[in-house]
Amino acid sequence: MADVGIRNVAALTVERVGRVAETGDPLQPFALLDEHGVEVAAVGEFLHHMLADDARPASLRSYAYELLSWFRFLRAIDVAWDAAGRAEARDFALWLKTVRKPSRPRRSDAPAPGSVNPLTGKAAPGQYYAPRTRRHARTVIRSFYEYHRDMHGRPLINPFPAAEGAEEGRLNAHHSPMQAFRQPMRRAAYQPKEPRPAPRVIPDQAFNELFASLTSNRDRALIAFYVSTGARASELLGVVQGLVAPQDQTVGVLRKGSRTLQHLPASADAFVWLRLYQQETHGLVPRGASEPLWWTLRRPFRPLTYDAARMVFTRVNQFLGANWTLHDLRHSAAKRMIRDPDLTLADVQWVLGHAHITTTEVYTNPAPDEVVRHVLAHHERQRRRGEALPAPPAPGYRPEALAALFGTPQMSGEA
Incomplete structure (x- = not known):
């Protein structure tokens, strides 16, 4: 490839062409389509590989959108995907760092981008892509090229190199389970620096105000289960009625990564609110061991989705002037358990479903x-x-x- 020098990425026009389409095919849930509506075969093959490697459809969707940004960028600079090199990776990283996110419709009372909420101390999403977003995009594109290099032998060079010492798995090849995983000696090229903020925990008084603002027994039960089990939002929303055991005071969830069934202990208050909610919906929603536990409150009754549960928090936040999220409830549950001297760090790790105890240790750091x-x-x-x-x-x-x-x-x- 000829030397392209330094591109002026500030003057680059990257058109928002192509899209990620949901196919309805369980063997290929998502497809990346170009500006002509034709599937990008290289991406389709990579997503098919991910699905065979036990990736979830949500992960395929996320990877497809990151690759859509990369292919849009390559189209703007007129470079084929299999001809891209380090110069293209450098310019993409710089473009993603400096370009503003596409504007979306906003409420008239929405906070200014990047502003800090005085009640929670959390910043609203900014006008530019966050370091975590840019790091994820780099990881996705690198794994896409690694797959094609291993499967087809091309391209010869991955545009995004690995970190020094991390090639061929040498870094943790003989890892001891009693020690933390070692990190590479230095960051990989074009990998954004990402600060490690402390998990945002909802203070007890703020949680009491939030809980008092809920308007239905379903929402009270849902929030009570979130803050007592520490389950992820998608895990708790996926619970079926047959996995609720009031006699044992546990609820069974499918873990996000491993998809294994785990019975989590919950507070007695959560089961009280759940019973009140079930009594209100008796005869209105289907009953059965395999039926969803959470349903919408209005007809036609449908299983509660993540977006609908998030809107519950949005309404409460608007009333309180806060910007808490469902994931903050998981952080709050973890912090409450860590503060209990009768619970060990291994206990909290098991409840949260962390693969490594070093992930749980972040909650031992004071906010x-x-x-x-x-x-x-x-x-x-x-x-x-x-x-x-x-x-x-x-x-x-x-x-x-x-x-x-x-x-x-x-x-x-x-x-």
Whole structure:
């Protein structure tokens, strides 16, 4: 490939052509179509490989959209996908870093992009792609090229190289289960830096206000299960009626990654709210061991989806002026369990379904508001201690002279 020099990615026009289509075929749930409506065969083959490798349809959809951005970029610079090299990877990384996200319809009262909510301390999505989004795009494109290199021997070079020391799995080839996984010596080329923020936890008072703002027993039961089990949003929404065991105070969920069934303990309050919700919907929604547990509240009754559950939080946030999310409930549950001295870190790892205990350890780190609260309490204790016991006089001053001057009891000091 000829040297293209440095492209002016700021002046580049990347048209929003092509799309990701849902096919309805269980063997190929999603397809990437070009500007003419023709499926991109290379992407279709890669997604078929992912499905055979036990990837979920949601992952296929996510990967297809990342590859759609890459193919749109290659179309704008007039480079075939199998002719792309390091220069194209560099320019794509720079373009993704500097381009603004496509504008979408916004509510008139929506917060400004990137603004910080004064109640929660969480920032609204910004105008540019977040580092985590750009890192995910790089990972997807790299895995796409690695598949074609292994399967077909082309292209010879992956545009996005691996991190130093991570090639061929040498980094953790002899990993000890008693130690944390080692990270590469340095970041891979064109891999954005990503800060590791502390998990955002809903304070107890804020949670009480949020719970009091819920308007139905279904929503109260759902939130109570979220904050007591620590299950992911999709896991709890996928529960069927036969997996609810009030006598054992557990609920069975299918784990997001492994798809294994795990019975999670829940609070007694959650089952009380669930019983009230089921009593209200008796005779209105189907009953059976394989029927969904959560349903919409309006006719025609349908199984509750993630978007519908998210709208419950959206309405509550609008009322409170907050921007909490369903995933914050999982963080809050984890933090509550970590604070309990009678629960071990391994217990919390099992409940959260983490593959590695190092993932669970992030909840042992104090949140910024906790640190501020603890340090302010420290200063208050220091102030009270100082009031109770005045500091001794500085060297060179006679205690009896200070006592006569300030009317205080004599304190020991140097003569």
